[in-house]
Amino acid sequence: MISVIVPVHNGEKTLRKCVDAILHSTISDIEIILVENGSTDRTLEICQEYSNSHQNVKMIIADTTGLSHARNLGMDAAKGDWIAFVDADDYISPVMYERFLQKAREDHDELVFGDIIVGAANEFDWDTGESVNKNVSVREYCWNLFCVAQYTYSIVTNKLFSAALVKDFRFDETLRYAEDREFTFRVLSRARSIGRVASPVYYYYQGNPTCISKSSGIEARIDQVRSLQKCLTFADTEFSSCSEYGEYVAACLLQNADFRRRRALECGLTSQAEELLPVIKYATRRVREAKYLGKKTKLRFLLEHDSPALFNFAVKLFGKS
Numbered sequence: 001m002i003s004v005i006v007p008v009h010n011g012e013k014t015l016r017k018c019v020d021a022i023l024h025s026t027i028s029d030i031e032i033i034l035v036e037n038g039s040t041d042r043t044l045e046i047c048q049e050y051s052n053s054h055q056n057v058k059m060i061i062a063d064t065t066g067l068s069h070a071r072n073l074g075m076d077a078a079k080g081d082w083i084a085f086v087d088a089d090d091y092i093s094p095v096m097y098e099r100f101l102q103k104a105r106e107d108h109d110e111l112v113f114g115d116i117i118v119g120a121a122n123e124f125d126w127d128t129g130e131s132v133n134k135n136v137s138v139r140e141y142c143w144n145l146f147c148v149a150q151y152t153y154s155i156v157t158n159k160l161f162s163a164a165l166v167k168d169f170r171f172d173e174t175l176r177y178a179e180d181r182e183f184t185f186r187v188l189s190r191a192r193s194i195g196r197v198a199s200p201v202y203y204y205y206q207g208n209p210t211c212i213s214k215s216s217g218i219e220a221r222i223d224q225v226r227s228l229q230k231c232l233t234f235a236d237t238e239f240s241s242c243s244e245y246g247e248y249v250a251a252c253l254l255q256n257a258d259f260r261r262r263r264a265l266e267c268g269l270t271s272q273a274e275e276l277l278p279v280i281k282y283a284t285r286r287v288r289e290a291k292y293l294g295k296k297t298k299l300r301f302l303l304e305h306d307s308p309a310l311f312n313f314a315v316k317l318f319g320k321s
Contacts, residue, residue: 002082002083003080003163004033005035006034007067007087013089014089015088016046018088021092023054025095026094026097031056031080032058033074035060035061035062035073037065037069038062060074066176068170071085071171080163083161083163084160086157091203092201093201099199107135109193111160111162112196113158113195113196115197115198115201115202116202116204117202118206119203124203126200126201133195134195135195136196138191141194146251149252149255151204154180155204156183156184157204158202165190169183172230175227176223177221177224189238218269225276231249232249251287254283257279258308
């Protein structure tokens with residue numbers, strides 16, 4: 001059975017579409033756990049409606065607000081052999097979990113993920129035909145997670161986790177932003193086989209600014225830097241035999257700390273900007289001393305740090321690669 005955890009905050013406009021998409025999955029052995037998270041609209045009423053009318057839909061009312069806390073409550077209540085997450089304003093392909101389970105069973109994968117579509121469309125014409133599947137090494141995954149910065153690798157909602165793999169992990173409730181990437185990175189330390197379904201299976205809807213996963217303010221988004229600091233500490237301790245992983249994280253940390261500092265200054269958040277200076281200095285040193293990033297990659301991250309205008313000009317001419 002798959003336990004699909006759906007945290008929801010003020011989701012009255014999108015929740016029905018989200019839940020209906022999961023209910024119409026080609027896999028029937030699914031439990032849906034709706035975690036109501038401090039909504040002020042009709043969300044609670046809609047959750048109760050689904051819970052009352054569907055035996056496989058369970059409702060939990062969170063005792064405190066926060067996306068990570070809601071997901072953790074859902075994980076604590078989950079009964080399935082597999083764990084999945086869906087945001088309440090997104091929706092999935094009807095064959096998403098069928099493809100994930102097929103890939104996992106064929107290659108004994110503990111983590112399977114698929115491609116995403118990002119947009120504000122209320123409908124998407126899913127391709128339910130055959131997909132190209134592959135295996136991904138932890139090294140390749142970490143490279144994409146930190147140095148390519150694709151949603152595909154960082155978010156948890158386009159993934160299927162073995163319950164046995166994640167049973168000892170929970171989301172960091174001190175983080176208000178970028179908690180997905182930090183959680184996924186820790187899980188990678190235990191993953192023995194990772195599969196990818198190389199076709200779009202998850203629609204990442206960008207049209208609802210009140211959604212719990214998209215409502216973080218500028219101050220909260222500095223947690224993206226704190227999340228990466230936690231990842232760097234984890235890389236240096238749990239992945240100490242793979243020094244390149246720490247270098248990948250350091251490069252991402254430098255890029256994000258620089259970006260957040262510029263945004264903080266633009267918004268007059270001077271104390272937050274000052275807080276980021278030693279982080280930037282440390283990350284810069286780690287990138288300059290890196291042995292595995294490669295000259296081209298080091299140049300890309302250091303140029304963006306030293307001369308953002310020149311970096312942006314270079315991107316226009318040659319692209320990010």
